[in-house]
Amino acid sequence: MSQPKKTITDVCVLVEDVERSIAFYTDVMGFRLRRKAEGFADFEAKNVILAAWELDHISRHTGVSNLRAPEGALKGCIAMNLDKPEDIDAMYADLSAKGVKFQGPPENYEWNARCAYFTDPDGMLWELYAWLEGGPDSWHETYQ
Incomplete structure (x- = not known):
């Protein structure tokens, strides 16, 4: 079946x-x-x-x-995929101007994505990410 x-x-x-x-x-x-x-x-x-x-x-x-959950305890993460790495920086600037507190500025990570992280008013972790050149497949090739 x-x-x-x-x-x-x-x-x-x-x-x-x-x-x-x-x-x-x-x-x-x-x-x-x-x-x-x-x-x-x-x-x-x-x-x-x-x-x-x-x-x-x-x-x-x-x-x-x-x-x-106690404050600071993360129970999950919602990821939002943006089209290009520059979009991460633009959304970071826009949300920061609206008072959103990020874990740090956008960075390029070893999984071949540019990401930024913040929590919503209830402590849910959000990830903004965009693939760098080569996309998600280049990360998998690196770790095979």
Whole structure:
């Protein structure tokens, strides 16, 4: 029997305050709000839906834990692929001007990508990356 195709359609970040998340993802990150409900919002992104769901709301309705991670504890990373390395620097400058605190300035990394890292208001790690010349395959060739 063949395996069914597995497609990731949504990424949901669990947040403290959905209104704060809406402001961050629309005003700072530039996503378009797609849908909003009590304790929940989602945003349009290319090929995936980004959703924000308040911890207490999901816990109240589904029974999952609403235990918060201590500040600084990272539980996941959302990566955003930009077209070219210069786009990383431009987005870094734009987001920095809007008050986003990055882990450091953009850098070229050994996996052949230019990257910059920051956290959203709820501590979710974000990676902005663009492949350097040769793309992702040149990194794999180096490490085979």
